[in-house]
Every structure is written in C-alpha cells, then in structure tokens.
Amino acid sequence: MLEQILVLLPQVLFDGLILGFIYAMIALGYTMVYGVLELINFAHSEIFMIGAVTGVEVFRYLAPLIPNGYLLLLVAVVVGAAVAGLTAILVERMAYRPLRRRGTTNRLVPLVTAIGVSFFLQDLVRLIEGLWHNEFFLRMRTVPDLEGSFTLFGGAIFLQTKSVIVVVVSVLMLLGLTYLVNRTKLGMAIRAVAQDLSTASLMGINPDQIISRTFLIGGALGGVAGVLFALIYTTINPYVGFLPGIKAFTAAVLGGIGNIPGAMLGGLVLGQLENFFGTYLPILTAGNFGTEYKDVVAFLILIFILLFRPQGLLGQMVKEKV
Amino acid sequence: MRKIGLLVAGAVALGMALGQTNVIKIATQSPLSGPQAALGEQIKLGAELAVEEAKERFKALGFELVLVPYDDQANPDVGVANANRIINDPDILGVVGHLNSGVAIPSSEVYARVNLVMVSPANTNPVVTDRKLPNVNRIVGRDDVQGPAGAEFAYNELKLRRVFVIHDKTAYGQGLAEEFRKRFEALGGRVVAFIGTEEQSNFVPIINQIRAQNPQLVYFGGIYSQIGPFTKQLRERGLRVPLMGGDGLDSSEFERLAGSQNAKGAYYTTVAGPVSAFPQAKALAERFKAKYGKDIEGFGIYAYDAARVILTALENAIKANGGRKPTRAQVAQEVRKVRLQGITGTIEFDDKGDIKKAKYFVMQVAGTGNWAENKLIRVIEVAAPQK
Numbered sequence: 001m002l003e004q005i006l007v008l009l010p011q012v013l014f015d016g017l018i019l020g021f022i023y024a025m026i027a028l029g030y031t032m033v034y035g036v037l038e039l040i041n042f043a044h045s046e047i048f049m050i051g052a053v054t055g056v057e058v059f060r061y062l063a064p065l066i067p068n069g070y071l072l073l074l075v076a077v078v079v080g081a082a083v084a085g086l087t088a089i090l091v092e093r094m095a096y097r098p099l100r101r102r103g104t105t106n107r108l109v110p111l112v113t114a115i116g117v118s119f120f121l122q123d124l125v126r127l128i129e130g131l132w133h134n135e136f137f138l139r140m141r142t143v144p145d146l147e148g149s150f151t152l153f154g155g156a157i158f159l160q161t162k163s164v165i166v167v168v169v170s171v172l173m174l175l176g177l178t179y180l181v182n183r184t185k186l187g188m189a190i191r192a193v194a195q196d197l198s199t200a201s202l203m204g205i206n207p208d209q210i211i212s213r214t215f216l217i218g219g220a221l222g223g224v225a226g227v228l229f230a231l232i233y234t235t236i237n238p239y240v241g242f243l244p245g246i247k248a249f250t251a252a253v254l255g256g257i258g259n260i261p262g263a264m265l266g267g268l269v270l271g272q273l274e275n276f277f278g279t280y281l282p283i284l285t286a287g288n289f290g291t292e293y294k295d296v297v298a299f300l301i302l303i304f305i306l307l308f309r310p311q312g313l314l315g316q317m318v319k320e321k322v
Numbered sequence: 323m324r325k326i327g328l329l330v331a332g333a334v335a336l337g338m339a340l341g342q343t344n345v346i347k348i349a350t351q352s353p354l355s356g357p358q359a360a361l362g363e364q365i366k367l368g369a370e371l372a373v374e375e376a377k378e379r380f381k382a383l384g385f386e387l388v389l390v391p392y393d394d395q396a397n398p399d400v401g402v403a404n405a406n407r408i409i410n411d412p413d414i415l416g417v418v419g420h421l422n423s424g425v426a427i428p429s430s431e432v433y434a435r436v437n438l439v440m441v442s443p444a445n446t447n448p449v450v451t452d453r454k455l456p457n458v459n460r461i462v463g464r465d466d467v468q469g470p471a472g473a474e475f476a477y478n479e480l481k482l483r484r485v486f487v488i489h490d491k492t493a494y495g496q497g498l499a500e501e502f503r504k505r506f507e508a509l510g511g512r513v514v515a516f517i518g519t520e521e522q523s524n525f526v527p528i529i530n531q532i533r534a535q536n537p538q539l540v541y542f543g544g545i546y547s548q549i550g551p552f553t554k555q556l557r558e559r560g561l562r563v564p565l566m567g568g569d570g571l572d573s574s575e576f577e578r579l580a581g582s583q584n585a586k587g588a589y590y591t592t593v594a595g596p597v598s599a600f601p602q603a604k605a606l607a608e609r610f611k612a613k614y615g616k617d618i619e620g621f622g623i624y625a626y627d628a629a630r631v632i633l634t635a636l637e638n639a640i641k642a643n644g645g646r647k648p649t650r651a652q653v654a655q656e657v658r659k660v661r662l663q664g665i666t667g668t669i670e671f672d673d674k675g676d677i678k679k680a681k682y683f684v685m686q687v688a689g690t691g692n693w694a695e696n697k698l699i700r701v702i703e704v705a706a707p708q709k
Contacts, residue, residue: 015526019524139578149558158559160558234558234579235523235550237522278528279531282515283531290516291519291521291531292517
C-alpha cells in the first residue's frame, strides 16, 4: 500500500497543483468582489462557465485559420477574458447596481439575486448553444501544438504541455493582479472603495466606475480560468461552472475572503486535498471508500481548518464596519 | 339549447358506435422532439412501416388499421399524460414504446389500468418487467444480463483477467458495473478496483489509480457523456489499456467527445444490434429507405418487430373472437402467446413479459468518425433471469 502511494505521489502532487491553480484563478474573482462590496457573487461560477464556452467556440472557429496552437490559445484567452469580463459588468449593472441604488442593506437580497442570475446565465447559454449547434456537451477542439507531453524524473511524473501552460498563466495572473491592486492608481481606488465606499466617493472616486472595473477584472480572471479548464478537461456543458465555483468560493473563504494571496493559497490547498483523496481514498481504505468521497473528505478537512482559524489562512480578523 | 346538446351527444354516440366497429389503432410513444428525437423517430417509423404493410390483411378482416404516434419527449410526465389520452381512446388496442425506461415504467402503469398491451422495442431496465404487469412486454434484453454478457466476453474471448471497474453511481451504470463484476469474479477474474464517480470533467484521480493498478481492461458502467471525456483524458495521458462499456456508450456522441483516435477499439455491449447484425433486415432496410428516404437503425428494426408482435396478436384475437373487435385484455393475453419469427430473431415471451432469449451484441468502435461502421464482434444469446 505504502509503495503504491509513494510511486504515485509526485504525479498526484503535480496534478493537484494544476487543479489548485484553476481553483485559485476562479477564487480570485470571488475574493475581489467580496473585498470591494462584501457581496458573495455566486454568479461568478457562471462567468467562469461563459469563459469556458467562449474558449470552445474560439477553438472551433479559429483553429483552421490559426495554425499556431499557442497563438490560438492566446486569442482564446483574450476573447474569453473579454466576454466573461463584459458579462460580469452586465450582471453588475442589471442585477446588483439597482439594488445598491435602492439602498438595500440586507445582505441576503444581493445573494439571492446572485443565485437567480446564476440560473439565468446557465439556461441562457444552454439555449444559445442549443439553437446554434444543437449540442449540450461541448468538446474543446484538439490542437496538435498543445497536445505534447513528456515525463520527468525517469517517468515519475507525466506532464502535458497544457498543464504547464495552466501553471504559467495562473502565476502570471496572480503577479499581474497583485501588481495592479498594490501599485497602480486603479488598485488604490479599488482598495479605497473596499475600505469605505462613501468616504472614497468624497475623495473624488466614482464608486460605480470602480465597482464596474472590479467586476471586469474579476470576470476576466474567471474567463481565463474557464478557457484553461476547457483546454485541460476537454468537455464542458452549460452547468459545468457550479462545482468549480463552489470549490473556488470555499478556497477563497479558506484563504481569507477578500485577501488575494489567500485566495491563491486556498485554491492550491483545496486542489491538493481533492486530488490527494480522489486518488488515495480507495487505496487507503482498501476499496471501502471510493473516489466519490473525495469532496466529502476535502470539505471535512476544510471545516476543521476553519474551526481553528475562522478568518481563513491569510485573513485578518476584521471588526464589523459600523 | 337542450336540443342542440342532445343532438351533439347523439352525434358523438353515433360516431363512437361507428368508430368502435371497424377502426383499430396502434399507438407509438417515443421522443419525437428534443435531443433523443432521432432515436424516437426510428421507433415511430419502424412501427408505422409494419402497420402500413398489415393494412391490407386487416381490411380483409373488416378493420381499418391506423397508427397514432405520440411524442413523450423522453419525459415521464409527458409520457404519463399521453398514456392517459391513449387509454381514453377505445380504438387503441396496443402501444409500441417507449425509448426510455424512466418513461416506460410510469406510463405502463397507466396502460395497466385498462389492460392495454405495450411491447417495448428499447427498454432495458429490469424493473420494466419485474413488476409482472400482464400488459407489459419487451423484445430487447435486460441490463442485468448485459453486464454478465460483457464479463463473459472479456474473460472468455479477450482472455483478460485483471479489470478496473468504474461506474457513474446511477441505477443504470452502477447496476451494470455490479453485474459485470459478479460474473467476472465468478469466472475467476480479478476486479482490481470498483469505483463510483459523478465527476463530469476531471478524471485525473481515477486515471492515476489506473496507472498504479495497471489493469488489462477498464470497464465503465455509465453514459457516453462521462465515458467520452474520460477516454480522451485517459489516452492523452498515454494509457492504452482497452476499454469496455454497456449500451450507454452506444452513441456517436461518444466518439465525438473522446475523439475518433481515442475512441477507436473500445468495446461495448448493446441490446439493439445494428442493421448488419440481422440477415433479414436488408430487405426491410430497402423498403424503409424507399418509403421514408432515410436509413433504418437498430431501434427502427426493433419497433418494426414490436408492432408485428401486436399485429399478430390482434389477428389471433380477432379470429378467437369470431371476427369481432377484441377487447384490450384479449389482445394482451394473445401477445403473451405469440411466437413470431421476427427480423431480430425468434420472439416469445416468458410469464413476466421478457423475451425468452434475448440477443446481446458486442461491438467495437471503428474510430472512422462514422458510428455505423462499428464492427460487430459477437452475438451472445442469453435467457432472461428467472427470479
């Protein structure tokens, strides 16, 4: 048993890392919106899904035109980010801003709206794809350039080019986002709005504009994550956002919601837990518990972590704003 | 006002009286709209062809034969609503349907209220006949025999001994996988892992386990929507282990999701054989093509046979009834007594309504992008289990 575990371990750690980076990318979107509005934007999982669907469509139509796989992926990522980011802005405009204008203070109202928007987007995409291609399961087109694979450490780790791309892109995204939030004027405005929306507006910041941009950035990140998700796992459908969305939200909470490096860390921890137990549960329990329990175990562990550190791994205890 | 009402009532009564004497209707229920419409249409057209060909014979007996198609939309609610309309039409004496077991089970309970006979060309769930309703019959095999049929093929024909079994945790997939495991172990093979998963996209943890166990075959009890992406990821990760599944894999969609190269060589068992599996189907295929302008597929052939079972029973019932229109109960009784040499083989029912000897087809994906080119590897005939 131990031997089996050790033989697979490098591979499992690496696969968990890739899954973790995908969760982390989605978690960044949750964390940014929460940081600014203290709103849990449950529609973010659908923004992610829209990114994935856009990626599939870009590959479907542009693959014959763009022979270079990397260029094609770049186009898909950019278009996916744009479409997802714009959808996020639209959602904010149509669903959240009117509530804010009315001065709704109840936190549950935007939360329920977010869930409603989420269902709406799922069925909208299903309708569009149904009318357009009459397909429910969308398959990412295979591009030879991106299909390479190699082994490391004498075959201990099997690597696909695609997975390396995911790691590189998400690290770049994290660095870019950290830079944006901490070093640019927009970042400063976002932090100001996050700290105190009404005071920031007195300082010459247009809060609606900043909130829109926050949604744009968060949505674009979710869109990129969606494109990469479709690239790696190859088949998606209009309801594919739900589980990764819930898990990324958990990751954001685990890392300390509102905290950007925290979201990244939370995603990585969750990816490792899920992949570790997904692979090893049947081996560890001699086949009594199968892979189907991986999420149960992963979430149980998360609950324990949060019992001891309720503010999340990197979060700080914040006093409730009065 | 009262006079008009009386007149209308009289006209209706007259119409019913006239209708009852010489019209016999056969209904079909199958999805005619939605994603499964292509399969459902085959059922409708197959039955229609059989009815058209029998029209002259029934005219000689003094009856006008009519086919009435219903669209169940692969939805149990719609199926039951249609079933209620069907039992309220006294001229309908038999139903060919359904495509989905989930629709057939509740709908057949409605038919059972008036003893209206149903002959299914497609339903494989054991529950369909295990309820022992006197009006429910099927001419295809059962899921609980399909798994063992696959196991015997893997053990005896492919000579494989170490199998990794995955299922999708549904009644269909898990049931299939469990029956496969039981028979495979009884034969002396080893099931190295038995894993359920509802995962739709990330199969990496399972693939890593397969890598560690190094099995000779992966058996997946599930539907193409899951097996397709699983297969793609498995092959992309460089594992060339053979793959096998049940009729949930029997869809060109499997090849699309997995990619032709990756799908190539996968085995699957199915209860509805391809046209090429039946020597007598060639002439039928030509008549079908000439009439409807499209190719007949597995379910079309089965629906043709299912309709012929009902028509044969009807003729026998009419004769037994002295040339008068039989009751629904009489037709249902006659169906159980039918022994018919159909296109798909000998059709005879046991006391539950299962076909006495069902055929199971082991197929192999050709990987050419054309699902119809898949190779027929073997035909296994198995008797329905008597529990």
